[in-house]
Amino acid sequence: MTEIFGVPIQALLGQLMLGLVNGSFYAMLSLGLAVIFGMLNIVNFAHGALYMVGAFFAWMLLNYAGINYWFALILAPIGVGLIGVLIEKTMLRWLHQLDHLYGLLLTFGLALVLEGIFREFYGSSGLPYELPQIFRGVYDLEFMMLPKYRAWVVVLSLVICLITWYVIEKTKLGAYLRAGTENPNMVKAFGINVPLMVTLTYAFGVGLAGLAGVMAAPIYQVSPLMGSNIIIVVFAVVVIGGMGSILGSVITGLARGLIEGLTKVFYAEASTTVVFIIMAIVLLVRPAGLFGREK
Amino acid sequence: MNKTVMYALLLAGLVVAPFVGYPIFLMTCLCFALFASAFNLLIGFTGLLSFGHAMFFGFAAYVSGHAAKEWGLSPELAVLAGTLSATVIGWVVGVLAVRRQGIYFAMVTLALSQMIYFFCVQAPFTYAEDGIQSIPRGKLFGVIDMGNDVAMYYFVLAIFLIGFALIHRTIHSPFGQVLKSIRENEPRALSLGYDVDRYKLVAFVISASLAGLAGATKSLALGLATLTDVSWQMSGEVVLMTLLGGMGTILGPTLGAGIIIAMQNYLADLGSWVLIIMGVTFVVCVLSFRRGIVGEIEHRFGKK
Numbered sequence: 326m327t328e329i330f331g332v333p334i335q336a337l338l339g340q341l342m343l344g345l346v347n348g349s350f351y352a353m354l355s356l357g358l359a360v361i362f363g364m365l366n367i368v369n370f371a372h373g374a375l376y377m378v379g380a381f382f383a384w385m386l387l388n389y390a391g392i393n394y395w396f397a398l399i400l401a402p403i404g405v406g407l408i409g410v411l412i413e414k415t416m417l418r419w420l421h422q423l424d425h426l427y428g429l430l431l432t433f434g435l436a437l438v439l440e441g442i443f444r445e446f447y448g449s450s451g452l453p454y455e456l457p458q459i460f461r462g463v464y465d466l467e468f469m470m471l472p473k474y475r476a477w478v479v480v481l482s483l484v485i486c487l488i489t490w491y492v493i494e495k496t497k498l499g500a501y502l503r504a505g506t507e508n509p510n511m512v513k514a515f516g517i518n519v520p521l522m523v524t525l526t527y528a529f530g531v532g533l534a535g536l537a538g539v540m541a542a543p544i545y546q547v548s549p550l551m552g553s554n555i556i557i558v559v560f561a562v563v564v565i566g567g568m569g570s571i572l573g574s575v576i577t578g579l580a581r582g583l584i585e586g587l588t589k590v591f592y593a594e595a596s597t598t599v600v601f602i603i604m605a606i607v608l609l610v611r612p613a614g615l616f617g618r619e620k
Numbered sequence: 621m622n623k624t625v626m627y628a629l630l631l632a633g634l635v636v637a638p639f640v641g642y643p644i645f646l647m648t649c650l651c652f653a654l655f656a657s658a659f660n661l662l663i664g665f666t667g668l669l670s671f672g673h674a675m676f677f678g679f680a681a682y683v684s685g686h687a688a689k690e691w692g693l694s695p696e697l698a699v700l701a702g703t704l705s706a707t708v709i710g711w712v713v714g715v716l717a718v719r720r721q722g723i724y725f726a727m728v729t730l731a732l733s734q735m736i737y738f739f740c741v742q743a744p745f746t747y748a749e750d751g752i753q754s755i756p757r758g759k760l761f762g763v764i765d766m767g768n769d770v771a772m773y774y775f776v777l778a779i780f781l782i783g784f785a786l787i788h789r790t791i792h793s794p795f796g797q798v799l800k801s802i803r804e805n806e807p808r809a810l811s812l813g814y815d816v817d818r819y820k821l822v823a824f825v826i827s828a829s830l831a832g833l834a835g836a837t838k839s840l841a842l843g844l845a846t847l848t849d850v851s852w853q854m855s856g857e858v859v860l861m862t863l864l865g866g867m868g869t870i871l872g873p874t875l876g877a878g879i880i881i882a883m884q885n886y887l888a889d890l891g892s893w894v895l896i897i898m899g900v901t902f903v904v905c906v907l908s909f910r911r912g913i914v915g916e917i918e919h920r921f922g923k924k
Contacts, residue, residue, distance in 0.1 A: 368723050416907060425723055426669045427906050430863065433856055434902025441895030557852060561731040564724065594742055601735035605716055608728065612719045 332590050338469045340586040346475045346544065348582020349482035350537050354559045355566065355574040356486055357533035360493070362568050363506050364526040367417065367428030373556025374439040375531045377549060379405045379538025381443060384454050384547045394457040397539050405535025409528040417527065418520070436552070443549035451546020460543070478540050485536070486575045493571055502526065561604045567617020577615065634777055643769035644842070649881050650780040651838035656861040656873030657787050658830035663859075664868030665791055666823045667803030671726040671855050672713070672733025673831050676706040678850025679736055680832030681839035685752040686745050688840060695758050695766055695775065699836040706832020707825060709736065714824035718817050721806070730852060737850045751846030755839055772841055779837050783830050788870065790826060799823050831858075860898060863905045866912025875914055 354372060361369045382401035386392040392400065412435065420427045460474035493499035505512045505519050513519045538551075545551060558581070566577030581600055588596040595602075607615060637646050655677050662668045684702030687693045693701065717728045740746045747753075757766035766772045790796050798819050801809045810816050839845040848854060857880065865876025880898070887894050905912070911919055 368727065416903065419907060423910075426726065427910070429669070429671075429723060429726055430859065431903055431906040433859075434899045434906065437856070437899030437902065438896050439899075441892045441899060444895065445892035553852075557730060557734045560727045561734075564727050564731060568724070597738040597741075598735050601731050601738075604728070604731055608716050608719055 335469055337590055340590045341583060342469070342471065342475060342586075344582040344584070344586020344589075345479055345579065346582070347585060348579040349479050350541055350555065350578075351559055351562050351581050352486055352575045352578030353482050353533055353537040353540075354555065355562045355578045356489060356571065357530040357537075358559065358563055359566075359568065359571055359574040360489070360533070361527055361530035362563075363571075364502060364523055365413075365417065365421075365428070366425050367420075367432065368425075368560075369527075369530065370429055370432040370556070371412070371435040371439065372432075372531065372534050372559070373552030373554075374436040375405050375408065375552070376534040376538040376541070376555065377443065377552030378408065378439060379535030380454070380542040380545075380547045380551060381447070381538075381549075382535065383539040383542045384452055387454065394539075394543075397542075398536070401539045402532040402535040405538070406528040406532035409531035410524055412531075413524045413527040418523075436556075440549050440553060447549060449548065449550060451548035451551075454542035454547050456543045474543060478544070481540065482537070485533070489533070490571050490575070558600055561600045563614075565600075565604050565607050565614060567614025570614075570616035573614070573616025631781075638770045638773040643773045645881070645885060647769075647773055647776045647841040648838070649878050650776050651834045651841060652858075652861065652877040652881055653874035654780050654783045654837075655831050655834035656858050656865070656877045657784060658827045658834060659858045660862045660867060660869075660873040661787055661790065661827045661830070662823060663862060664872075665796060665803060666799045666820060667806075668718075668820060668824070669722075669726045669859075670717075670729040670824070670827070671859070672729035672731075672736075672852070673828075673858050674850050674852065674854035675713070675733035675736040676710055676828040676831040677835035677838075677858075678740065678845070678847075678854065679709060679835070680706040681835035681845040681849045682740065682746050682752060684836035685755040685839040685845035688758055689752060689755050690745075693758070694762050695760055695840050698758070698840060699779065699833065702836025702839070703829055703833045706835070707829040710825045710828025710832070711821075714821045714828065718820045718824065730855065733850070733855060734852060737847070737852070740847060740850050746845075746847075749847065751844060752839070753844060755843045755845065757840055757843070766840075776837055776841050779833065783833055784874075786826075787830065790823075791870070795819070795822075857898070860902055860905075862912075863910075864901060864912055866915030866918075867910075869912065869914040869918060872912050872914035876912065879913075 354376060358369055358372055361367065361372075379401045382404050383394070383397035386397045386400060387394070416431060416435075417428060420431060456474055460477060462473055464471040464473060464476065493502060501512065501517055501522065505517070505522055509519050541551070559578075562577050562581050563574060565581070566573040584599060584603070585596055588599045655673070659670065659673050662670050680702035682702075683705040684698040687701040688695065688698040713729065713732050716732065717725055720728055741748055757772055759765050760771075760775060764771065766775060798809065798814055801812075801814070802816055802819060806816060835849060838849075861876035861880050862873045863876070864879060865874065866872025883897070884894055887897065909916070
């Protein structure tokens with residue numbers, strides 16, 4: 326059997342694949358965080374909780390209403406987006422003039438509320454989400470087995486990240502958004518409805534988290550704790566990549582997943598801590614993050 | 621009301637408290653009050669939001685528990701060992717974290733505390749999910765038996781008062797004045813020639829040490845050190861205590877800690893509702909009650 330540094334190549338590729346799948350989720354979540362941060366200047370602590378809510382929406386749609394994965398892929402993010410509209414319109418809006426730390430604290434409180442609600446009604450143990458028929462089985466790539474669903478997750482998340490990047494960096498709508506970030510008052514003077522844009526940006530950002538939740542449902546157990554488990558890793562990813570950068574957050578997210586996979590092969594004990602060590606190093610060498618600009 | 625009279629009354633209340641209330645509950649309150657006050661030194665008086673203070677509290681709890689149980693150290697030495705460990709971690713984390721401001725500072729501290737958390741999950745001496753259990757309280761200075769709850773209470777009270785006095789002293793020293801100027805206007809403090817990063821680092825280390833002191837004491841008082849103590853939820857709890865009581869007030873964190881601990885104690889049967897109630901309290905505080913209870917009282921009745 327072929328080996329690299331004493332590790333069978335199959336095991337290595339398998340872990341890299343797993344890492345790529347995890348990385349896709351990290352990328353989508355940190356992308357949403359970066360979009361929200363760019364426009365609202367807040368760190369959305371509720372992001373992990375809303376990812377969890379997305380997964381639960383998918384589970385509820387399937388188990389209570391018999392609505393399948395494909396519709397959940399559209400309906401659940403819309404549902405999460407609507408929650409986002411509610412949060413932005415009724416709460417975050419009133420904090421714009423204050424220190425940005427209050428936004429972090431508020432969304433932290435919301436994360437507790439959401440997690441508490443789902444724990445109260447569904448307990449802490451996970452619920453299984455049945456994989457759609459079409460994704461069962463694996464592709465045989467000669468050198469490794471690739472589960473179909475995992476391939477789909479990686480491809481879909483890459484496509485979504487690319488579309489988001491394109492919209493923000495290359496279209497007129499994206500130009501409005503970026504201008505609104507730099508100087509909201511000036512953009513308002515041009516007759517653009519900035520408050521509406523802010524609401525929709527927040528809704529879109531958390532909608533991405535909801536979508537990631539639906540995609541995660543068949544892979545991981547649907548559990549109230551899934552959000553808080555992932556959010557802090559995503560925060561570390563965002564610190565490494567630099568807050569404002571869309572592309573940076575995607576690349577760092579994917580890289581983070583791959584590094585996690587590699588560490589699992591070579592030194593499994595460190596696989597949970599390696600991201601934080603990288604973060605510490607990046608902070609020492611480039612405090613603004615790999616792709617960030619010092620403001 | 622005269623301030624000295626008020627402090628004297630509070631102190632008298634604390635001294636008679638174990639004969640009126642339940643000592644274990646009171647000890648928990650005092651430990652968390654010290655923890656929140658230490659946290660407040662950063663957020664309230666330096667303007668730094670640390671979202672990872674549980675790492676100092678929890679890690680020190682493990683170290684003092686380990687020292688008392690495995691090494692058989694007397695309680696004052698076990699507490700000292702725990703506090704020192706928090707000081708060391710505080711210095712390392714502080715060096716990294718003060719390089720960033722505002723939201724980034726919060727995220728960096730949060731991430732590093734999660735690293736400590738994962739370390740504690742894997743390190744053998746923490747006993748992972750079980751935690752260190754039935755930690756002996758031992759004999760104070762090798763003489764006084766701390767098995768009695770009332771005796772332990774006075775030990776905890778003494779530690780609380782020392783920590784509290786230290787915080788009070790720090791805030792009212794010239795050093796504390798510089799910290800306040802950093803909170804109000806960092807660029808200005810910088811332009812006046814203060815080495816802002818060093819001031820922040822020292823404040824961070826003091827705060828971390830005192831949070832460690834609180835954690836180390838807690839693990840002896842309750843005989844337990846668990847993963848909950850190092851988790852990020854614990855970091856959130858201490859933020860809530862301080863926010864509810866009043867950021868930047870002397871007594872606010874103590875009051876906030878008392879309220880939250882009482883709430884967790886009396887609502888424990890409600891299960892996850894405690895989490896929901898805490899979340900709602902957070903949201904309400906941030907939206908419409910940012911001064912906190914003590915801050916609001918000072919604002920309404922205090923002298924200008």
